[in-house]
Amino acid sequence: MMFTRDLIEDLARGAAFLGTGGGGDPYIGSMLLKQAMRDVESIKIIGVDEVPPDALVVPSAMMGAPTVLIEKLPNGAEALQSLIEIEEAFGQKAFAVMPAEIGGLNALLPLVLAAKTGLPVVDADGMGRAFPELQMTTFHVHGQPASPISITDEHGNCVVIWSKNDLMGEKLARATVVAMGATCQMCCFAMLGKHLAECGVRGTLTAAIAIGRAIRLAREAHEDPFEALLTALRATDYYKSSYVLFDGKVADLKRETTGGFARGEVRIEAIAPFTGTMEVSFQNEHLVAKQDGVVRAIVPDLIAILDRETAEPITTEGLRYGQRVKVMGASAAPVMRSQAALDVFGPQMFGLPEPFTPVEKLQANFA
């Protein structure tokens, strides 16, 4: 398909939902994309099957604390410099770029790079959502290395990391990001088409557009946007089991920026007919939602907080005391729920004591 300017808002909104509170404010991403597409009619989006086996695909993303990015905006030259470093490292020109992370801002940034380079964007990513750490991808689960990792800041400082394993890659990248003031643009997990065919989460870019469009159309038709959102999610390959978990008002909000992450917790008090209190803790993204101490949804399943009237997804940095919100849970892609995947981005990897339980099972238990 051809991606045109009129799809920017739909993609941003859908990506914000899949960002599960993190992944950076897609508003910044949509502004960057609008600027980049001022003189570009359209961007080509291709399926994984359209990538030749030996062609190089390069994921592009922003790394850092989302709360920082809404202040310290990019310079605009970072992503291209990171891409050029990867092409030099591989001794091969990129055939296409792609999102590493479809949740939040990082769904849009590869399109910004595509608008500047004329490259197509592959309709897939490595998460089907957003995650705070570099190795938390299906690429890693399948043994595809993140290295070489190229990181560029807005001053033009550039670091290329050749790591022996992805955990070390994350550690070195994280230290670099902190030194760069908690935001940068990176390329990592560059791979050939034949490898991407094995480990990508397919169709997520077009799914994000469909989710965003469903919310917009419902609003325009004065219909309930939550009904439309649930219908759209149930029509996707992965997010089929989706629920409104809670409805309430933000009563307390605690957050801090440490080690390049935005960490914290939000407490929401019920609006009738819901009762009790829901607490959602986050590390860039929402990790676990508990209602009166009972787990309702837990990572890697998706937890989104949305404006209760408009179904506009709210990022953790956009949360404010007193907001009226609904909390939604949705199932992650099956490839994200395997034991091998949970060993990389399951609850224990975020220091949570609770085991992973699929949201549909938690919902059945709760009801």
Place this chain on the structure above:
Amino acid sequence: MKIGVDVGGTNTDAVLTDGRQVIAGVKAPTTTDVSSGIVQALQQLLGRAKVGTEAIDTVVIGTTHFTNAFVQGKGLGEVAVVRLGAPSTLALPPLCGWPERLTKCIGDYRQVVGGGHDFDGRPYAPLDERALRTVAKEIRDRGLRAAAISSVFSPVNQSFEERAAEILRDENPDLQITLSHAIGRIGLLERENAAVMNASLAEMSRHVVASFRAALDKLGITVPFYISQNDGTILDADRVAQFPVLTFASGPTNSMRGAALLSGLANSIVVDIGGTTSDVGVISNGYPRESAVAADIGGVRTNFRMPDILSLGLGGGSLVTDDAIGPRSVGHMLQQDALVFGGSTLTTTDIAVAAGQVDIGDKSLVKHLDKAMVARAIDRIHEMLDVAIDRMKTSSAPVPVVLVGGGTVLVSRKLRSASEIVIPENAGVANAMGAALAQVGGEVDQVMSYRGRKREDVLAEASDLARKRAVDAGAIASTIAIVDVEELPLAYVPGEAVRVRIKAVGDLAPQNPKGGKRKAEHAA
């Protein structure tokens, strides 16, 4: 007794209140100079109530003047927009995303110079003072009179914005400068937008505030006067002259609070039907529900706290055609253009007269209208309101609906979405009522240490301080509520330092000039 004044685009309304009791309410046309309209309204008001000026202890003015001026791009000053942030931020220059008709008003002088802080308050680039001195000279050469200065992470470290202002002032001693950290929170684009809006209104706000004062002086009213701001609390006049942007959206807040007070319903949906639009909002526990999404003002994104308002293009002056009602309206030309006033435009007011809902103007002038067409238009008006009310409701259960504003005559029967329809007495002056009973706030904005203490205890201490400040500003202690809490960890300061911002608001205690009552209220 208090006076509340609402200076709208069409009418200047005034009410005289004693506690929550309305003594009198009047409407006068808004005048171009603002001040003579206020004088006229207040003269009528005092005459009708037979009260002398000595009985007045507070005047609160609500005005949509600044919001309207900005949205319509009328009377805005050119602004030098200076961002301290390079080499970061260059991908999104100042004013990106603004509609062109507004950027035309602001002018094209925009500079991003070297500077900015990281999230921990340390500079990532030194402030480029040489570039700023060039900027200062260019501002002088262009004859610009207002400037907005933003800097990356200025809510954490404001030193660059302050230093930049000094440098600009060296060349331009009379330059009106708005610093972004003084009005906004984290979010560079939104904060910068608010600073630019404020700077563009700087010149106008001095004149408007002076004309308010002149109007009151002319009537011999010498008590302090206040202007209401977007969260329903009052600001003193000097602060408004400096920060007009803080009054944005005070109109809907005042009308909704006024409707709640007049109807005595603390939980309801309020529909304010004006000449061009109807604003639908939700009152919960006496306060307007706040919008959770970024506030968009005239197409410009900000991060102000705003009441959650659904505005639909239906008012007393809306144009009626075979297949549509509104959103176009004759606006303040209703008294010339509508059929019942001898004009040639079919408006919703003509429909209401033809249907016998109200007797305004000359009803013989709408006798010729097709009865079936009139009935269809009346159906359509009710349908539009029903849909809007449904969208704002928090559950499907019918809720009481309070109708206020001049356009209430459009409604003649029950609405499906409403359990009952309440049109309070003085519904036409709900805005002025909301202004009269605007609340006072107490704010804490300071760096506090969390080291060795529980976060809850620190916040409780700060909340108590905010409450105390609200009481000192004249609030009744028992009515005070905490409406805003924001924490901003300052990693660059040792000792787990956090910038804490808390706002408490409460009802303004009656200010008896002899002072006895106010004290007693505080003790309660």
